[in-house]
Amino acid sequence: MVLRLVTIVGASASFFLLLSVVPLYAEESGGGSGAAGLSTSALMLATVCGELAAPRLTARYGYRLVLASGLVLLGAPSLLLTVSHSMGTVVAVCLARGAGFALTVVGGGALTAVLIPPERRGEGLALVGVMSGAQSVVALPLGVWLAQHTGFTAVFVIAAVLPLATVPAVAGLPRREPAAQKPLGMVDGFRTPALALPAAVFATTALGAGIIATFLPLAVPAGRAGLVSAALFLQAVTAIGARWVAGRYGDRHGPAGLVVPGLLLCAGGMLATAPTGSAAAVLVGMALFGTGFGIAQNATQTLMYARVPPSGYGVASALWNFAYDAGMGLGAVFFGLLSAGTSYFTAFAATGALMTAALVPAWYDHRLSQPPAATPETPSDAKDRPTDPCP
Template sequence: MRRVTPEPRPPSADRPIVGPSHPYGLRGRAFRLLVLATVASFCGYVLLLPVVPMWAARGGAGALGAGATTSVFMLTTVATQVAMPWLLDRGGYRRTFPAGALLLGLPTPLYAVTADLGPLIAVSAVRGVGFGMVSVVGAALAVRMVRPDQVGRASGAYGLAVGLPNLVYLASGVWLALQVGFTAVFWIAAVTPLAGAVVAVVLWRVGGDGMPQEEAPSAGADAEPAPEDRRRILAALVAPLTVMLVLAAASSGVVTFLAIPLEETPRVATAALLGYSVAQLAVRGAAGALADRRGRPVALLPSVVGAVAGLALTAWALWPLDTAGSTGSTGAAGAVAVVVGASLFGAGFGGAQNDTLVAMFRRAGRRGYGTASAAWNIGYDAGTGAGAVVLGLTVQSLGYGPAFAAAAAASAVVLSLPVVRRGARPAPGRPGT
């Protein structure tokens, strides 16, 4: 299909704000650069999700200590994300992405210095600040660069950029750490975000950062909302935020703890994490296209049902393992169940990621994109951090099977929310996308 570049028009609420010399939309140069910067930066994040807890466990930390490395990372991530709407409201789009990518990558080689829990937590805290900056600005820019009728596909495409590192690194990172060495993994996780920072600077220089130089950050129809409007927006975001929070907490069980009891069967752990990543990537992109075609997110209910079923199957497979937290084998049937369960949860989680994000953008309206992006990322990362602690305590006390069963039960609770049962519509009195 021939691409048609639209004539330049003044900024308004019904069209995206992009660099004046570059076409906007999913095929524009700006969007492609954003995708590339996102893939590179998230590689450094995803690669270490299961690896740092394993490194901490090798240093003598128990399940709670291993989970604490993820929790502290997510704690500083969320603390940073809370401040992001304020920063973006004041023109922070241009510098936030490269600065965050640098903070995510530069401290990473320090992991190799020691496996003691204290230094690992300190490095994780610094990296969490960088990830908080990158995650919020990336999601907000993705939808600022497209027309309102492309928001679902933009969210899906951004989700693919976020999910591709999961596909490549979430499973292979464990294998690389066990076969090649943890130090090599730490250096890979350092270099990729630095490459993302370089691409983000190029994105800024070509004018595709979503904020033309001639437009003041607080001027025009796309200015962030006033504090009282933001409070109303946040109230409208509570329901989809709750879904994201609960499912993200459950996902921490997969990314933080699944590889530990399966360390003696690394092929099973790799296959399970690969299945989780592939399913998450594919379904998130499909849900975005479906949301645009139907005019609103429609895949949230089957996504949550699939996530609950996957967690329950994983719990059944892991139940026989030692409650003290030592590694073991689940047997042939258990190995298949782990892979299928992780894949099914990944599919449900991927669909829920896209539909909760699109629901938040719809409820917030264009002027609230920064707030909606921050809220969604806070839900994702706060859920991941809290889940790592709670599931770590449950694993340490009861075992892996009960921990995953508890995550399945908690995820089933959100099925009662209207946003899950009836789909997502713009909040009353708020402009939809």
């Protein structure tokens, strides 16, 4: 597990170091804001496509090869940016890094589920979430700071070295165990309600996360950059803490009961954030949303792993990560269209209200998780049943 955490730190730190730096580099290299958007779009497109393809690769080649390949694709292409400023190179690097990140989160996620005992799965996944979340809190602003003070080349080299340096740790991880049955495919995952329903609920909360990351800096009145930074930091920290608490609680009482509270807290956070001119409203809203998002992350992921055999861990990991990335992307697009025709207040309030529609799949999923009711015995059945000779 320690070796797996080493690979998580290398992959997450590299990914978040360049998440804002590459668009900045593309813009300053003469491409303008369109180039910045194109670089991010290429990264996310390759990530989503890679997540859909990763389960088949994992089933065929095993966890270690897929994870190691992802680390190499995430790191090595970054070095190309030190020698070329062309937009074609930037897009190619983003496509390669997106595919590499997809392989690390899907192949690595399935491997993580194998390493954690089922009775401590929630806590183990929470630990993984804390490690990766900490990288986003630290590496995202650090990458921009380094680019401004040391130059882009230093950031690109660091982002390449971090995942490549963790590749040897993969050798100490277990191979994929032979599956006792045919592995699930992605189509099977989308068709299986036990996986698709919690993924749909989580995608709804991720929709809010994409909106906050993209539009909160624009919605808060100009001149209050300190409030935006504090709110985003508060959201990230509360999400990490809630993910840890939800994991420990879920191991003791079951994760199914946490899905709806997590969803409602996310919706409440969006509603509370609507009056973006109020610092108190923004901070309270981000604390609520962060708490709900952390709960939803752990509860849905733990549920999905618990509902498949080990041969289905790859699909569960891919479907959960697909819900994460697709939800964030769709959230930004939806909110942009909505806010353009109304106002940020109306858009935040309407989004919070619309998020409650995910209570429908959450309710169906809750029904799936309930054991069937026992058929009451008739007196004759009780009389005919042999008694247990042991006290």
